Amino acid sequence: MPKGAGWRIALIAAFIVLSCIYLVPTLTPKLPDWWKGMLPKDKIHLGLDLQGGTHLVLEVETTKAVEGTLDLVATDLEDTLNSKNLRFKRISRTGSDKVAIVMYEKDTAAAVQKLVKEKYRDYEIIPTVEEGGMVGIALRMKEQDIQDRKDKAVAQALETIRNRIDQFGVSEPVIARQGVNQIVVQLPGIKDPQRAIALIGRTARLEFKMVKEGVSPTGGAVPEDSEVLFEKHTDPATGATSETPLVVYKKALITGDLLTDAQVRIDSQFNQPYVGIEFNSLGARLFDQVTAANVGKRFAIVLDSNVYSAPVIRERISGGSAQISGNFTEKTASDLAIVLRAGALPAPVKIIQNVTVGASLGKDSIDKGLMAGAIGVVLVIAFMAIYYKLSGMVANLGMVLNILYLMGAMSALGATLTLPGIAAIVLLVGMSVDSNVIIFERIREELRLGKSPKSALEAGYDKAFLTIMDSHVTALITAAVLFQFGTGPVKGFAVSLSLGIMINLFTSLMGTKVIFDLFLHKGNVKKMSI
Amino acid sequence: MEFLGKTTIDFVGKRNISFVISAVISIIGIIAIVQMSRGAANMGIDFTGGTSVQLKFDKPFALADARKALHAAGIEAELQEVKEGNKLLVKLPRKNALAVGKAAELVPAAFVKAQPGLQVTVDSTTEIGPSIGEKLRKDTIIAVAISMLGIICYIAWRFDFKFGVGAVVATLHDVLAMFAAYYVTGREFNLLFITAVLTIAGYSLTDTVVIFDRIRENLHKDLKGSLHKIFNNSINETLSRSIITSLTTFLAAISLFVWGGEVIHDFSFALLVGIGVATYSSVFVASPVVLLLEQRAMNKQDAGTGQPVKA
Numbered sequence: 001m002p003k004g005a006g007w008r009i010a011l012i013a014a015f016i017v018l019s020c021i022y023l024v025p026t027l028t029p030k031l032p033d034w035w036k037g038m039l040p041k042d043k044i045h046l047g048l049d050l051q052g053g054t055h056l057v058l059e060v061e062t063t064k065a066v067e068g069t070l071d072l073v074a075t076d077l078e079d080t081l082n083s084k085n086l087r088f089k090r091i092s093r094t095g096s097d098k099v100a101i102v103m104y105e106k107d108t109a110a111a112v113q114k115l116v117k118e119k120y121r122d123y124e125i126i127p128t129v130e131e132g133g134m135v136g137i138a139l140r141m142k143e144q145d146i147q148d149r150k151d152k153a154v155a156q157a158l159e160t161i162r163n164r165i166d167q168f169g170v171s172e173p174v175i176a177r178q179g180v181n182q183i184v185v186q187l188p189g190i191k192d193p194q195r196a197i198a199l200i201g202r203t204a205r206l207e208f209k210m211v212k213e214g215v216s217p218t219g220g221a222v223p224e225d226s227e228v229l230f231e232k233h234t235d236p237a238t239g240a241t242s243e244t245p246l247v248v249y250k251k252a253l254i255t256g257d258l259l260t261d262a263q264v265r266i267d268s269q270f271n272q273p274y275v276g277i278e279f280n281s282l283g284a285r286l287f288d289q290v291t292a293a294n295v296g297k298r299f300a301i302v303l304d305s306n307v308y309s310a311p312v313i314r315e316r317i318s319g320g321s322a323q324i325s326g327n328f329t330e331k332t333a334s335d336l337a338i339v340l341r342a343g344a345l346p347a348p349v350k351i352i353q354n355v356t357v358g359a360s361l362g363k364d365s366i367d368k369g370l371m372a373g374a375i376g377v378v379l380v381i382a383f384m385a386i387y388y389k390l391s392g393m394v395a396n397l398g399m400v401l402n403i404l405y406l407m408g409a410m411s412a413l414g415a416t417l418t419l420p421g422i423a424a425i426v427l428l429v430g431m432s433v434d435s436n437v438i439i440f441e442r443i444r445e446e447l448r449l450g451k452s453p454k455s456a457l458e459a460g461y462d463k464a465f466l467t468i469m470d471s472h473v474t475a476l477i478t479a480a481v482l483f484q485f486g487t488g489p490v491k492g493f494a495v496s497l498s499l500g501i502m503i504n505l506f507t508s509l510m511g512t513k514v515i516f517d518l519f520l521h522k523g524n525v526k527k528m529s530i
Numbered sequence: 531m532e533f534l535g536k537t538t539i540d541f542v543g544k545r546n547i548s549f550v551i552s553a554v555i556s557i558i559g560i561i562a563i564v565q566m567s568r569g570a571a572n573m574g575i576d577f578t579g580g581t582s583v584q585l586k587f588d589k590p591f592a593l594a595d596a597r598k599a600l601h602a603a604g605i606e607a608e609l610q611e612v613k614e615g616n617k618l619l620v621k622l623p624r625k626n627a628l629a630v631g632k633a634a635e636l637v638p639a640a641f642v643k644a645q646p647g648l649q650v651t652v653d654s655t656t657e658i659g660p661s662i663g664e665k666l667r668k669d670t671i672i673a674v675a676i677s678m679l680g681i682i683c684y685i686a687w688r689f690d691f692k693f694g695v696g697a698v699v700a701t702l703h704d705v706l707a708m709f710a711a712y713y714v715t716g717r718e719f720n721l722l723f724i725t726a727v728l729t730i731a732g733y734s735l736t737d738t739v740v741i742f743d744r745i746r747e748n749l750h751k752d753l754k755g756s757l758h759k760i761f762n763n764s765i766n767e768t769l770s771r772s773i774i775t776s777l778t779t780f781l782a783a784i785s786l787f788v789w790g791g792e793v794i795h796d797f798s799f800a801l802l803v804g805i806g807v808a809t810y811s812s813v814f815v816a817s818p819v820v821l822l823l824e825q826r827a828m829n830k831q832d833a834g835t836g837q838p839v840k841a
Binding site: 049057059193194350351352353354355356357358360361364365367368369371372373375376377379380383384386387388389419420423424426427429430431433434437438441444445463466467470471472473474475477478479481482484485490493497 | 676722739740743747767774794
C-alpha cells in the first residue's frame with residue numbers, strides 16, 4: 001500500500017459508516033429496540049414545502065398589553081377610591097402610558113395623591129393640575145417598565161400559543177420568538193390549517209358582563225359605562241349568520257383568568273355540544289355573589305368582544321362551575337375549550353405571514369425533486385464515464401460519496417431538507433465533479449508533456465490544489481451569506497450548499513486521490529485511462 | 531474522449547464584440563431592476579406583500595369563468611394558469627388583500643359558489659404582510675452587498691485588486707443577465723430567484739477564479755511575454771475544463787428544469803441561464819477587464835520611465 005494511504009482510507013471508511021448510521025432512521029420505517037438506546041434516531045427533517053404544513057409569523061401588538069395593564073390599574077383605582085369614599089369624576093387611561101384621575105376638590109386630590117404614592121410605587125406621579133374647578137393627577141408608567149411589560153407580553157404569548165398548539169395536537173411544531181415582537185410558528189403536516197390559524201390568532205379574552213336593560217342598542221347614544229356588542233347566530237340548516245346587538249356594561253365582573261378548566265360536554269336534551277368551565281376559588285366566590293345579586297337579569301358571556309350567549313340568571317349558582325352554550329359544532333366547541341384552558345393572550349396578535357403548503361403538493365414536490373435529482377445524477381455519471389473513462393468512474397465514486405456524506409451530515413446536524421435544498425444537492429452533483437475535472441485536465445496536460453502516469457497524477461493534484469481551494473472558498477462565501485440572511489427555503493438551500501461545498505473539498509482532494517494512489521503506487525502502470 | 535485538443539483562440543482580442551454584447555445584456559438587466567423598483571415588473575408577493583393561493587380543480591375550469599367567479603365574490607385578483615393538471619394561481623396584490631388567514635377559505639368558496647359540486651383543493655397559500663416584504667427586500671440587498679464585498683476582499687488578497695475588479699464586474703454582469711432573462715420572459719421575481727442569483731454568483735466566481743489561477747501561474751512562469759498572449763494562453767488551457775464543468779452542471783440543472791416540478795421550474799430556469807452566462811463571462815468579460823486594467827497600469831508606469839509599451 002502507498003505511504004499514508006492507510007489512515008486516509010480509514011478516515012473515508014469511518015465517514016461512510018457514520019453517514020450510514022445517521023441515515024438509517026430516515027431509510028427504515030421501524031428501528032429495532034436496541035438501536036434506540038445509543039444510536040441516532042432522528043430522521044432528516046423535511047421542510048414544510050416537502051411535507052406540507054403551515055409557517056406563520058405573528059406580531060404581538062405589545063402596546064395593547066401595556067394599555068391592558070393600565071386599564072386594570074384604572075379599574076383597581078376606581079374600586080379603591082370608592083371603597084374609601086373618595087369622590088372622583090373620572091378615572092381613565094389616557095394615551096398609552098398614563099392613567100388620569102379627575103376629582104372635584106383639592107382635599108380629595110391630596111388624599112388620593114398620598115394613597116397612589118403608597119400603592120403604586122413603580123409609577124411616576126404627575127402632580128396636580130387645576131382646571132375649570134376640577135383637580136387632576138396622573139400616573140405614568142416608566143419607560144423601563146413599559147419595555148418590561150412588552151417583553152413579558154411576547155414571552156407570555158409564546159407560552160400561551162405553545163399550550164394551545166400542544167392541546168390541538170401537532171407533532172414537532174416549532175414555536176420560537178423572532179426579533180422584538182414576533183413569533184414564528186411552524187406546523188408541519190397539518191391537515192386543517194385554517195382551523196389552526198383561527199385557534200392561534202384568537203386572543204380569547206373571556207369576560208362576564210351584565211346586560212344593561214332598558215337601553216335600545218340601535219337608538220343612538222348608550223350611557224358612558226356601557227357598550228354595544230353583538231351576538232352571532234348561525235342557522236345550522238342554511239349556514240346563514242345574523243347578528244343581534246346587545247347593550248352591556250363595560251366593566252367585566254368575572255374574567256377568564258379565574259378559570260381552572262374548560263371541557264366540551266354534550267347537552268343530553270338537545271344533543272348540542274357546550275363548554276363546561278370550572279372557576280378557581282376566587283372565581284367561584286365572585287360567580288356566587290354575582291348570580292345571587294342578579295337573579296332574573298341577563299348575563300352576557302363575552303369572548304373577544306363577541307357575545308356567545310346572554311342567558312337569564314334563574315338562580316344563584318354556587319360550586320364554581322358554569323357553562324357556555326352557543327350554537328357550537330363539536331369542532332368549534334373543542335377549539336373554544338382549548339383556548340380557554342390555555343388562557344388568553346396578553347395582547348392581540350396579528351398574522352403577518354402565512355405560508356401554507358398542502359400535503360399533496362408537498363408530496364408531489366418531493367417525488368419530482370427526487371426524480372429530477374436521480375436523473376441528474378445518472379446523466380452526470382454517464383457523461384463522466386464516457387468522457388474520462390475509468391478516471392471518470394473514480395470521479396463518480398467521489399460524487400456518490402459526496403452525496404452520502406452530505407445526507408449523513410444533514411441528518412446528524414438536524415438540518416432541514418427543503419425543495420431548494422434538493423436543488424442545491426443536484427447542482428452540487430454537477431459542481432462536485434468540477435474539482436475532478438480540473439485535476440483531470442491537468443493530468444492530461446502533464447501526460448501530453450510525456451510524463452509517466454504516476455508523476456502526471458501527482459503534478460495534476462498538486463497544481464490543481466490551490467485552484468480548488470480558491471474556487472471553494474469563494475463559493476462558500478456566498479453560501480454563508482445566504483445562510484446568514486436567508487429565511488425559510490432559502491436557508492435550507494444555503495445549508496445544503498455550504499455543507500456540500502465543504503464535504504466536496506474533502507472528497508475531491510482526498511477521496512479520489514487515494515483510489516488513484518492505490519492503483520498507481522507500484523509505478524509500473526504504463527497507461528492511464530483518462 | 532476529448533472535445534478539444536490544444537486551442538489557440540484569440541479570446542481577449544474579441545473583447546470589442548463581447549463588450550458590446552455584454553453592454554446590451556447589462557442595460558436590459560438594469561432596465562429590469564429599474565422597472566422592479568417602479569413596481570412595473572412581475573414582482574412576487576415575497577417582496578410586495580399580498581396573497582397568492584394555488585388551487586387544484588377536479589375538472590378543467592376556464593380562466594374566464596374563474597375571473598367571473600372571483601368577481602362575483604368581490605375578490606379582485608390576478609390569475610395565472612399552471613401548465614399541468616387543472617391548476618390555477620390566484621394572486622391578490624397587497625391593496626386588494628383579504629384579512630390574513632382568510633384567503634384559503636374565501637377564494638375556494640368563491641369557485642364552489644359559482645359552480646356547485648366543484649372539488650377544489652388548496653395546494654398552497656402564501657400571505658405576506660407589508661412589513662415582511664419590506665424587511666426581505668432590505669435583507670436581500672444587504673446579503674448581495676456583503677457577499678460581493680467578501681469576494682472582492684478574498685480575490686484581492688489571493689490575487690490582486692485588478693483581478694478582484696474583473697471578477698466582480700463579471701459576476702455583476704451575470705446577475706444583470708439573469709434579471710434581464712427573467713424580465714424579458716415575464717417571470718416572477720421572488721425569493722427563489724434571489725437564491726438562484728446568489729448561487730450563480732458563487733458559480734460564476736468559481737469559474738472565473740479557475741481561469742485567474744492559470745493566468746497568475748503563467749505570469750509567474752513567463753515574466754517577459756506579452757500580457758495579451760499570456761491571457762489568451764491561460765484561457766485556452768482552461769477551456770476544456772470550463773466547457774466540461776458547465777456541461778455537467780448544466781445536465782444537473784436541466785433535469786431540475788424538466789422533471790423538478792412547477793415549484794422550482796422558474797428557479798431552475800434561472801440556474802440554466804446563469805450557468806450559460808457565467809461560463810461566457812469568465813472567458814469574455816472577466817479576463818479582458820483585468821487585461822485592460824493591467825495594460826492601463828503599465829501604460830501609466832511606462833509613461834513615467836519612457837519605456838515602449840508591450841501589449
